[in-house]
Amino acid sequence: MKKIEWLEDAVFYEIYPQSFYDSNKDGIGDIQGIIEKLDYVESLGCNAIWMNPCFDSPFRDAGYDVRDYKKIASRYGTNSDLEELVKKMHEKNMHLLLDLVPCHTSEEHPWFLESAKQERNSYSQRYIWTNGAFDKPNNLTAVGGEYERNGTYVISFFNCQPSLNYGFSKVTESWQCSTNSKEAYATQDAIIEVMKYWLSKGVDGFRVDMAACLVKNDDGEVGTQAAWKRMFGEVRKEYPNAVFVSEWSNPTRALKCGFNMDFYLDHGWNGGNGYHHLLRDQDIDLNTYQIKKDVSYFKTESKQSILPFLKEYLSNYKETKEDGYISFITDNHDMIRITKFFSLEEIKIIYGFIFTMPGVPFLYYGDEIGMRYLEIPTKEGGYHRTGSRTPMQWNHTKNLGFSSGNKEDLYLPVDEKHSTITVESALENPNSLYYHVQKLISFRHAHKDLQSINNFKVYYAKKNSKLFAYKRGEFLIVLSPSLNEENLKLDGEYEVIYSVGKYNLEFKKIKNITQAFLLLKRRK
Ligand code: NOJ
Numbered sequence: 332m333k334k335i336e337w338l339e340d341a342v343f344y345e346i347y348p349q350s351f352y353d354s355n356k357d358g359i360g361d362i363q364g365i366i367e368k369l370d371y372v373e374s375l376g377c378n379a380i381w382m383n384p385c386f387d388s389p390f391r392d393a394g395y396d397v398r399d400y401k402k403i404a405s406r407y408g409t410n411s412d413l414e415e416l417v418k419k420m421h422e423k424n425m426h427l428l429l430d431l432v433p434c435h436t437s438e439e440h441p442w443f444l445e446s447a448k449q450e451r452n453s454y455s456q457r458y459i460w461t462n463g464a465f466d467k468p469n470n471l472t473a474v475g476g477e478y479e480r481n482g483t484y485v486i487s488f489f490n491c492q493p494s495l496n497y498g499f500s501k502v503t504e505s506w507q508c509s510t511n512s513k514e515a516y517a518t519q520d521a522i523i524e525v526m527k528y529w530l531s532k533g534v535d536g537f538r539v540d541m542a543a544c545l546v547k548n549d550d551g552e553v554g555t556q557a558a559w560k561r562m563f564g565e566v567r568k569e570y571p572n573a574v575f576v577s578e579w580s581n582p583t584r585a586l587k588c589g590f591n592m593d594f595y596l597d598h599g600w601n602g603g604n605g606y607h608h609l610l611r612d613q614d615i616d617l618n619t620y621q622i623k624k625d626v627s628y629f630k631t632e633s634k635q636s637i638l639p640f641l642k643e644y645l646s647n648y649k650e651t652k653e654d655g656y657i658s659f660i661t662d663n664h665d666m667i668r669i670t671k672f673f674s675l676e677e678i679k680i681i682y683g684f685i686f687t688m689p690g691v692p693f694l695y696y697g698d699e700i701g702m703r704y705l706e707i708p709t710k711e712g713g714y715h716r717t718g719s720r721t722p723m724q725w726n727h728t729k730n731l732g733f734s735s736g737n738k739e740d741l742y743l744p745v746d747e748k749h750s751t752i753t754v755e756s757a758l759e760n761p762n763s764l765y766y767h768v769q770k771l772i773s774f775r776h777a778h779k780d781l782q783s784i785n786n787f788k789v790y791y792a793k794k795n796s797k798l799f800a801y802k803r804g805e806f807l808i809v810l811s812p813s814l815n816e817e818n819l820k821l822d823g824e825y826e827v828i829y830s831v832g833k834y835n836l837e838f839k840k841i842k843n844i845t846q847a848f849l850l851l852k853r854r855k
Contacts, residue, residue: 344377358740362408376772392712396437417533431537435487447478456514459485497545500554536574556588563589586655605643637799652785657690661698668704683848686771726755780804809849825851
């Protein structure tokens with residue numbers, strides 16, 4: 332894979348555009364708002380942005396139901412605003428990834444409306460339709476009875492998101508196309524055109540939604556990998572520097588077919604990859620939000636060692652370290668913010684890990700100040716995800732500085748709790764999470780060994796111990812999310828260059844490490 336230089340020191344900031352900053356008082360965040368806050372993102376140390384879908388949409392899944400791939404949704408601004416954002420970011424040497432949704436469109440997309448007509452036309456096979464309104468395909472979810480066309484159509488996520496047709500790995504029915512049929516290629520070509528359109532406007536690449544799910548009945552996702560290889564081949568002929576990060580959570584598959592980065596989450600559809608052992612191993616009732624148990628590694632009281640995570644991670648890492656990067660995230664717009672599960676002390680250790688691991692890290696807006704998860708009613712298909720999508724908390728003025736519009740018009744309510752943390756209050760507190768994040772990112776920028784480079788070596792990891800230490804070049808990172816004091820022998824002389832928590836550094840030994848994150852550098 333071609334080496335993309337800026338990725339070597341990239342730290343991403345994920346922006347959910349509707350909730351970041353409202354520049355025109357309509358209660359919804361917008362692109363001009365992002366432009367106004369670029370200095371803020373930059374001062375945090377983030378030099379790249381992933382922006383969630385900003386395209387024309389009926390917003391039944393917050394924009395992951397695209398109606399027009401080439402038009403910015405009017406609530407966010409215009410196509411020229413987007414171009415202005417790209418220009419301003421490039422002036423600051425920052426990079427922008429848009430969110431590409433290639434698996435499905437909105438049911439209101441003109442391609443779909445054409446395909447739903449009974450009379451055949453050039454879009455009839457852009458989606459996956461069976462031969463009769465009562466025929467439901469095996470292993471796939473399909474909807475019938477909504478349109479004139481006598482068939483059911485396969486969906487990817489919600490009913491409003493019909494699946495685009497990239498073919499079937501094994502064709503077993505007359506209505507299925509193969510992956511190398513002209514219909515499947517026509518879908519690929521349409522998405523290639525969308526990518527090229529935005530790349531021609533200066534955008535640096537894409538985060539790719541449900542990247543693993545293009546081809547249907549696809550054992551081992553081999554058909555989907557082939558589709559990406561072909562699409563990347565076409566796009567990179569013209570745009571060799573285009574960057575892609577996948578929502579695949581299987582680096583071995585994603586990075587081998589041309590993605591530059593893959594998010595390391597556990598999605599039910601992939602089986603495990605060890606991530607959930609770190610910070611998502613809790614049992615939560617999504618109706619009452621009661622946490623019944625939490626056995627995640629980073630939970631202070633849990634007995635979990637780092638080994639179950641490492642077992643899965645190391646094989647993924649070893650297999651892909653020449654191909655691209657694994658991306659850890661603090662949270663994203665689909666997850667319950669970690670402040671729901673972890674204390675400030677615990678989060679400081681978690682961030683210590685995220686920002687010192689190899690690969691390219693992603694920070695979700697508001698996580699730098701520890702924004703809370705709000706238990707609020709659903710909006711735009713968010714359901715339990717809605718509580719992680721509330722407006723950014725800038726200061727203690729009207730609507731916490733997110734919008735000077737009317738409170739009733741806000742996209743989602745702001746967190747009104749009296750003690751609510753804001754950027755302004757975080758900046759006044761030297762012990763705030765904000766400064767911790769800023770420091771961690773600044774160490775990353777300052778030392779090549781702490782950047783994306785795949786130079787990871789486990790130094791200490793044992794069953795029955797929560798101590799975990801790893802090396803990255805001349806740096807040693809020590810984590811101890813536990814109240815039990817533990818000791819660590821060193822293989823040389825080190826100095827601590829940054830730490831949170833308790834420890835005593837002696838000659839070639841660290842003693843009494845408790846609830847700590849330590850960044851050490853080998854003495855020359
Ligand atoms: C994953 C996205 O992150 C999520 O927000 C969306 O609802 C689904 N894919 C469907 O596009």
